[in-house]
Structure formats: C-alpha cells, structure tokens
Amino acid sequence: MTQRTLQDWLDYLEHLHPVTIDMGLDRCREVATRLGLTRPALQVVTVTGTNGKGSTCAFIAQMLVTQGKSVGVYSSPHLLRYNERVRLKGVDATDEALCEAFEAVESARGSVSLTYFEMGTLAAFWLFERERLDAVVLEVGLGGRLDAVNLVDADVAVVTNIGLDHAEWLGTTRESVAFEKAGIFRTGKPAVCGDSDPPETIGEMAAQLTVPLLVRGRDFDLVREMKCWHWTGRDSAGRSIELQDIPMLSLPLENAALALQAFTLLEPFWHPELIKQALTSTRVTGRLDRYDVPWQGRNLSVILDVGHNPHAAAFLARHLGTRSRLGCRLAVFGLLADKDLPGVVDELVPVIDSWAVAPLPTARSRSAIELSSALIERHAAVTIYPNISQALEEQCNRATEMDEILVFGSFFCVAEAMAWLDRHAARGGHGLGR
DSSP: OOOOOOHHHHHHOOOOOSOOOOSSSSHHHHHHHHTTOSSSSSEEEEESSSSSSHHHHHHHHHHHHHHHHHHEEOOOOSSGGGGGGGTTTTOOOOOOHHHHHHHHHHHHHOOOOOOOHHHHHHHHHHHHHHHTTTEEEESSSSTTTGGGGGSSSSEEEEOOOOOOOHHHOOOSSHHHHHHHGGGEEEEEOOOEEOSSOOOOOHHHHHTTTTOOEEBTTTBEEEEEESSEEEEEEOOTOOOEEEEEEEEEESSOHHHHHHHHHHHHHOOOOOOOHHHHHHHHHOOOOSSEEEEEEEEEEEEEEEEEEEESSSSHHHHHHHHHHTTTOOSSEEEEEOOBBTHHHHHHHHHGGGSSSSEEOHHHHHOOOOOOOHHHHHHHHTTTTTTOOHHHHHHHHHHHHHHHHHHHEEEEEEHHHHHHHHHHHHHOOOOOOOOOTO
16 A cells, blocks of 8 residues: 555545534544543643634743743644644654654544544644653644543643634534633633633633633733833732733734743743743744735735634734834735624724735635625725735735735635745745834
8 A cells, every 4th residue: 555645644634524523522532542642741731712822822832942841732723734733842743743643543543433633633642642742732623622632631721712703613602602612621720711801601610620710800911011011920829920021022912921821830930031032932923924025126014814703803903003104004805704704804994905805715715705895885995806816916016115915814815825925925024013
C-alpha cells in the first residue's frame, strides 16, 4: 500500500464521517482508550468562548514558553496549512509527524466513525503525549461540553466571552451558550472568565462543581493609559497581584488580561519583565494583522482580521476608530452563510469608506449579492467581485499610500488574501500600530 501524504489524509478525513459536526464524546473517548492516551501534558489549559480564543491561547502559550516550559498548542481552524493547528515547542507539526499520528488513530478506531475534527484532535493528543510536554493549551472547536477537546480535564478552564454564534448547536440564548462553554469546568479546578457580565449559568455551573471562578471586572481587570496598561488579578492562593506599565499590544488587551490571569493560576514564579516580554512578542496570524505591501510603486497598508460575528466586528470597529488616518479605508469582505450579516456590517459601516465583496471558496459562503444588498441598504459604497483575490487586487489598484485596506469576515477570506499576498507581493511588518 502506498503511504499517504498529509493531503491524502486530509482528503480522506473529509469523507470519513457522514456529517461534518457530530457533537458528543463517546466515540472519541473509546478511540482514545484504544490508543492508550492518558494526558497530553503535565499541565492543561482549555480555552473556549465566542471570540478571542486564538489570541488568548497564544498569550498563555508564550508566557509559559518564556518561563522555560515546553508547550504544545492545539487550535483551529487553520489559514493556509493544516500543520498550523498543532504546534510543538513553538513549531508547526511536520507533515511526517501528522501522518504518523493519523495512522495511529486510524489503526485504533476500527469501525468507530470519527469526524475530521475528532480525528485531528486525537492525532494532536497523540503527538503531545509522545513529546512529554510540560504544558498544552487547547482551543475548543465548538461549544465546549461536547467538543472533542473536552476529553481532557483542564487544570485551568478559560472562557473568553459569551455571545450568540452557532445557534444550531449551542442554542439561541446567552444562557444556553454559557451552559455549553461551562462544560469544560472540572470539579475543584479554577476557571477564568473574560466576560465582565457573564450569564448566570456560568456562576451556577461553577458553584455546582466547587470551581473557583475569576471574572474580569470583579477578580481581575486592566486599566489603559496613553502608552501602557496595567493589570490586577489574583494568584492561586487568592492573593492580590499586579503587573504595571505593560507596553501596548497589537492584539486585544482584554484577551491579554484574561490570559495573564489564567497563567498566574498555573505558574507560581512571577517574573514581571519576562511576562511583559512574552505579551509584547505574541503574534497571531490573521488577527489584527498588518502588512506593508509594495504594490505598483506604492507602499500599501493591508490589515487582515478573521472577525466574523457582531462581537468581533464591534471590537474591530472600536480598534479602527482609535487609529488616526489621512486617507480612506477600503474593505474586502466575505462571510459564511450561517453568520449574522446585519450584525457584522452594522458595526463596521461607519468606519469603512468603500467595500469590495466576494463569495468565499466554500459551499457555506454567503453570495456576493446578499452581501452587497445588505451594504446598499446601509448606504455604503460597494462593488461585487467574483472572488476574494480579485477584490483585494482591485482595492490595491485603487488605494493610495494614505489609505488602509481591511480584509475581514472569515478565515476563508483571510486565507485567500494571504495566498494572494504570497503570490503577488512581498509581505512584511507584523502588528497593528507598529
């Protein structure tokens, strides 16, 4: 039998299970037992929430690394290569390692049917355990309670925030969403919530499980100054602790503050300068991600952001609103059909001067006509293009060096833009505000 390449495996996994999403842990647990999986690392942090999971995971991982820990990170979705989902000691897993892991899971599962995400999660756990890591940071794919990541008991459970998304699986109220996300809590183990006004479900679940729950605004918080910010929180013994004069970051400060509180519960050693270094060096591709793009003799500013729901759009609009600019802001926008189109564009129409919309390369995409109609209703200037690449190219053609191009709305949208930039321009300079 010819050995499968990573792409062969991914194509195979796409058709392995009759549905893409099949909530529940029984099938995964059975295969994990057959694989002999126990615990992916000595310390486990599990992160769920509606927005900000990726940057929160990245902050936590970077702080642990700066303390000398060997760290693994499991996240999803990926932008350009599947390997991005599994990071081992700061490096994406190789094709060979992933193929070996998929082979191990495939051999163990027998007749048990697993989804693409479930196979990937078990493969990541297999690789993590083999590496004998000090810590892993696990990003929940959907919800929490029934997500494959929740096979593992977290030492610290992190909930970034709670909004309405994926209603088909998580319900149509913040309370129902909170119930699913609180499913990652474990008896007696601490949990941290970045939502300053969480639904009562969060507190109720914490009380039932005797979970020490720390909530932003009550137990930890941040204060912004002109050129720096300050953090206050609690250590694992409940004592007050603070970190002053932290440099401003390119990623959301709320997520950094949340990650800092989670890290503080894990790590007894407090080295302020190392922590600041970790926070300022954290980068997440596709999240408030700025590139200086040489284009036809001009140096253009392109911002990539995967925000795709009203909460993320509101944050992005606030962030853009604080940035001084001399020219126009030109958007490239694509959105999946199950996302709240009115809620997203309502937030961003006031801070964008011109829109280029296009369908995404997936059957789940909203049509460009739908996107255009929603924007025209809000009196926005909009042009339809056949794909994201052409939309971005045309906005680059129109832009001056004073302008700013924003590409957002979906991982698919940002991935297409990154692929175009790789093909047609030299990318450089990470970090908004740098």
